[in-house]
Amino acid sequence: DATTFTHRGSRYLAWAQHEPGLDNNTGIFLSRMANPWTLTGPQVRLSTPEYDWECIGYKVNEGPSVIARNGRLFMSYSASATDWHYCMGLLTVDADADLMNPASWSKSPTPVFTSNDTTRQYGPGHNCFTVAEDGRSDVLVYHARQYKEIVGDPLNDPNRHTRVQKLGWHTDGTPNFGIPVADTATDTEVAS
Structure with a gap:
């Protein structure tokens, strides 16, 4: 679940891991990188599951991905x-x-992208x-399922499929993120 990004000449690694002593499955961590294969300096926790919507079934924050726009990351x-x-x-x-200062980051109190009964897309996540x-057009890539009910552990259900859709921007x-788009029968290009 790791991702790298570069900001103002520094390379960073963001990843999910369990932190001993915390009552969660995984949180999001960040570190600078000396090169593409070596962490350097402190490793800080940016986020841990705290809201009810982050703790259903498992207490998980995972799969980070970064986009920089409009003076923010x-x-x-x-x-x-x-x-x-x-x-x-x-x-x-x-x-x-x-x-690298966790206090610099703010966290959305509500989810920004969720399941949608109308488009029949369930469990959207783990995006890039x-x-x-x-x-010019930003694109969101993620996975989701076409059905809501799963028998057994959802981690053992292999039917999460890759989805691609345009990422928009609010006036602020x-x-x-919009809503997960419905399946299409043909290939489509992401229009500007």
Whole structure:
């Protein structure tokens, strides 16, 4: 569940891990990197499951991904068990702040991307960000299922499929994840 990103000439690694002594499954951690394979300096916890929506089935914050826009860095993460409760939260930090200071980051009190009965997409999460073919449009890549009910442990259910959709932006400069799009029968391009 690790991801790397570069900000103002420094490379960082963000990842999920269990921290002994805490009553959770995983939290989100951050460290600077000396090079693409070596951590350097302190390793700090940015987030641990604290809201009810992060603790359904399992107390999980995992799968971080970072996008920088509008003078801020946004770190999405996934929360709860990997059934239909799986959803995404968002950590935000000002681009001028000390990224290694957990107090610099704010956490969304509600999920930013959740299951949707209308589009029949359940448990969206574990995302990443990229840019469309036009070189300008931001794209959200994630996985979800086409059904809500799972027999047994959702981790043993292999039917989470990759989804791709355009990522929008609110007028306040924060990401607009929208809702998980419905399946399509044909390939589509992400339009600008």
